[in-house]
Each structure stands twice: as structure tokens, then as C-alpha cells.
Amino acid sequence: MWPKQIIVVRHAESEGNIRQMDDNSSAQVPNHQFSLTKNGEAQALVTGEYLRKNSEFFGFDVAFTSTFWRAQQTLHLMCPKIVPRIDARLDEFWRGIWHTMSKEEVEKLYPAEAKIKEREGWYHYRAFGGQNGQDVDLMIYSFLADLREFWSGKRVLIVGHGTWMIFFWRIMCRRSIAEAEKRYQEKKFRNASITVFEQKDDGMKLTIDDFLPKDIDSGQATTDEINKAINDLANFTKTVRWWGLLGKLGQSKERLKIYSYDDACDMHEALYLSGEGFINEHLRPVGNLAEVVEGFMVNVFYGAETNEWNSQQHRRPSQLIPWLESLCLSRGL
Known part of the structure; x- marks a missing residue:
């Protein structure tokens, strides 16, 4: 049996979101240790307040997050009294050398890597020290198996990462690799956005997709x-x-x-x-x-x-x- 509801929130804006991939200042701090920006902290507070005010629809029995500090920080600001379960299977899609080096450094040390990356494609390419799409899929399938075994009929909150969420969306909605790549290129999940899957028949139905509390029409009906x-x-x-x-x-x-x-x-x-x-x-x-x-x-x-x-x-x-x-x-x- 599936959980009754799975709420997935992307982490709020972090230092990495306002830097370019080749920004050398990123090398001073490991990617997994990036903190939220001041704007990101405000985003997390707004999303957390929205979930609390609408707990009838967004309540949860357990909260999961990744080993990355930006996701943990987001969850703490959203729900300060919650002790989350830290699960490495929720970690962001890791690009290895592309996450730890500038483009110039990669071209100097691994001159053929850019061509290999382009040839193999977004999903299948695995960089040195990194993952490819199959690796992320396996982590998600493993995580979902645990949810079905231990959290059947319960409400689950996940605070995770943008690209990981696209892989999760692809699996839950049975989309193709091409559709996932298209979404990655054109419509990533926004920082601090809410996406919800609800149990329906023998599966899960996507009911809310990339919703931000600020999207609410201030003139909505009373x-x-x-x-x-x-x-x-x-x-x-x-x-x-x-x-x-x-x-x-x-x-x-x-x-x-x-x-x-x-x-x-x-x-x-x-x-x-x-x-x-x-x-x-x-x-x-x-x-x-x-x-x-x-x-x-x-x-x-x-x-x-x-x-x-x-x-x-x-x-x-x-x-x-x-x-x-x-x-x-x-x-x-």
C-alpha cells in the first residue's frame, strides 16, 4: 500500500542558486554544505507557515530530508519542532567533477569529458565521481519501497532538491526520460515550492505541481x-x-x-x-x-x-x- 499523501518541498534558495556553475567562490564550500540565502530563509518561513495554516490538507506523520545542509535548513525553518529522518537517497543528483570544478578546470584535466557528456546525454552520462540518471532512479525506487512498507496509509513530507524532484516526478507519473529532460530544461521545480501526490486506487495521483504560497490570488474567494x-x-x-x-x-x-x-x-x-x-x-x-x-x-x-x-x-x-x-x-x- 502507498502512503496516503506525499508532500515534496524543494529546498529554499541557497548560495548555489545565486552562483554560476563556474563561480570559483563555490569551491570554498562543499556543495552539500551550501546554506540558504536571506531570501531563502524567508521563502522557507512562508512555505512552513502555509503548511501549518492548511494542516488539514498538508499535515504529515513523518518528515524526510537529505544529507545536504540546505534541505535540512529549509525543513528546520519550516517546521522547527520536527526531528526529521535524514536519508541519503534524497540527495541531489550529483554531477561529480562538474559540481566540484569549474568548466575550465574540467577542460584542462579531463579534455574529452565535455564531448562524452554531450554524446551520452543528460540522463545516461556519468561524470567522474558522480552519478547518472539510473543511479538516482535506483535510490528513489529503494526509498519508495520503504515508504510503502513502513508508511503505508500515512502522510509523508519530503524536503529535497530540484533535479531529484524531476526524477521523482518522472517515476511517480510514469513519464519518459525525454519528458524529464524537457522539464529539466524548461520548467524546474521552484525553490520552496510544494508538490503533492495523493493515494488513488492502487497508485499515487499528482494533485499539486510546483505550487508556491505566493502564487495564491490575494482576491481568492472567502x-x-x-x-x-x-x-x-x-x-x-x-x-x-x-x-x-x-x-x-x-x-x-x-x-x-x-x-x-x-x-x-x-x-x-x-x-x-x-x-x-x-x-x-x-x-x-x-x-x-x-x-x-x-x-x-x-x-x-x-x-x-x-x-x-x-x-x-x-x-x-x-x-x-x-x-x-x-x-x-x-x-x-
């Missing part, structure tokens, strides 16, 4: 607004106009999309309005009006399958009834 929209919808579904609208949709066999969701694990969810009322992607009735209001608010969510990563179109809950009324008017009701 609980009172949502509850009012639910009550207004309940009243509207008792009116003659509602039943007239369903009759018109039934005659025309229309199915109006209210909400759709396609994530990076090829999961698909949808909510429609048809002659039978509100139905889901399997064309089964949806009786939970709160689910209808929530779907209407989000409208569209695209995951990693699209070019617009996690783009969302928001609508206010108060717009739901006017939208339904406009449907009635357009059909002469």
Missing part, C-alpha cells in the same frame, strides 16, 4: 462567499427556470463543460451541465453542490501535459447563478 454560492445554487435548482434549462439541454443533447482537469499523470476529471443536471467525466450525476461551486471557480486547470504549466482561470463563486441565468435567457427561458 468561505462566506463559497457558502452563499452553494445556498444560492441549491435554491436555483428548485426553480422552474432550472428545470426548463435541463429540458432544453436534454432536447439538444448539449453537454456544457464547467470544469476540466488534466494533470501530469494523465489523470482526467471534468464537470458538465447536461439535461441530467451536473455530471462528471464518467457521465454520472454529481449531487455535491460544493463540488460544483468549486469546479466553477477553478474552471480550467492544466497540468504538465500542456505548454501552460498549472495555468488556472479563476471565476468568482458569485458568478455562478448569473452564468446559469444567462444560459436560461439564451434559450428563451
Whole structure:
């Protein structure tokens, strides 16, 4: 059995994130000892506060982090009272000489290495003293086996690293090596971002991808607004106009999309309005009006399958009834 939920947070901004790979100052401190910047410390505090305020959704039974100081420091700032489990299988993808030397030093001491790196590719190339993609995959598979054996049905928090998270995402979502490399080149996980996988059937479903608390729309709907929209919808579904609208949709066999969701694990969810009322992607009735209001608010969510990563179109809950009324008017009701 899988854990109930796996929350993965990338470490906050560190010294290494603001340096170039060839910055000689990096050689003064081992990569695994890089500390967070002042901005990174602030990022970790914001993410930690968000997790605590939303503990109903982001609570956890155990916390894991890597042997790298920047990940441990992030977790400590996020959750100062937590004693984490340090696990080397969460360490960042180690590039050996490319992590410990400048490009000029590598070219001088290992003149053929750059060509070998280019020939073998991002996933398969293993530098001197480093790893390749297969090595990271094996560590992740081993770690997942332990999670399934010892933390089945529990909530797990992982504070780790950006490239490691891409490998983790690839395995959890059954993506190809080419897709992982594309994500590495175009859309890395951001510092202090939150990614969540939740248990579904016999596997895990990606439900949140690279979310930063600062991404929250400050104008998001309040609980009172949502509850009012639910009550207004309940009243509207008792009116003659509602039943007239369903009759018109039934005659025309229309199915109006209210909400759709396609994530990076090829999961698909949808909510429609048809002659039978509100139905889901399997064309089964949806009786939970709160689910209808929530779907209407989000409208569209695209995951990693699209070019617009996690783009969302928001609508206010108060717009739901006017939208339904406009449907009635357009059909002469």
C-alpha cells in the first residue's frame, strides 16, 4: 500500500542558486554544505507557515530530508519542532567533477569529458565521481519501497532538491526520460515550492505541481462567499427556470463543460451541465453542490501535459447563478 499523501518541498534558495556553475567562490564550500540565502530563509518561513495554516490538507506523520545542509535548513525553518529522518537517497543528483570544478578546470584535466557528456546525454552520462540518471532512479525506487512498507496509509513530507524532484516526478507519473529532460530544461521545480501526490486506487495521483504560497490570488474567494454560492445554487435548482434549462439541454443533447482537469499523470476529471443536471467525466450525476461551486471557480486547470504549466482561470463563486441565468435567457427561458 502507498502512503496516503506525499508532500515534496524543494529546498529554499541557497548560495548555489545565486552562483554560476563556474563561480570559483563555490569551491570554498562543499556543495552539500551550501546554506540558504536571506531570501531563502524567508521563502522557507512562508512555505512552513502555509503548511501549518492548511494542516488539514498538508499535515504529515513523518518528515524526510537529505544529507545536504540546505534541505535540512529549509525543513528546520519550516517546521522547527520536527526531528526529521535524514536519508541519503534524497540527495541531489550529483554531477561529480562538474559540481566540484569549474568548466575550465574540467577542460584542462579531463579534455574529452565535455564531448562524452554531450554524446551520452543528460540522463545516461556519468561524470567522474558522480552519478547518472539510473543511479538516482535506483535510490528513489529503494526509498519508495520503504515508504510503502513502513508508511503505508500515512502522510509523508519530503524536503529535497530540484533535479531529484524531476526524477521523482518522472517515476511517480510514469513519464519518459525525454519528458524529464524537457522539464529539466524548461520548467524546474521552484525553490520552496510544494508538490503533492495523493493515494488513488492502487497508485499515487499528482494533485499539486510546483505550487508556491505566493502564487495564491490575494482576491481568492472567502468561505462566506463559497457558502452563499452553494445556498444560492441549491435554491436555483428548485426553480422552474432550472428545470426548463435541463429540458432544453436534454432536447439538444448539449453537454456544457464547467470544469476540466488534466494533470501530469494523465489523470482526467471534468464537470458538465447536461439535461441530467451536473455530471462528471464518467457521465454520472454529481449531487455535491460544493463540488460544483468549486469546479466553477477553478474552471480550467492544466497540468504538465500542456505548454501552460498549472495555468488556472479563476471565476468568482458569485458568478455562478448569473452564468446559469444567462444560459436560461439564451434559450428563451
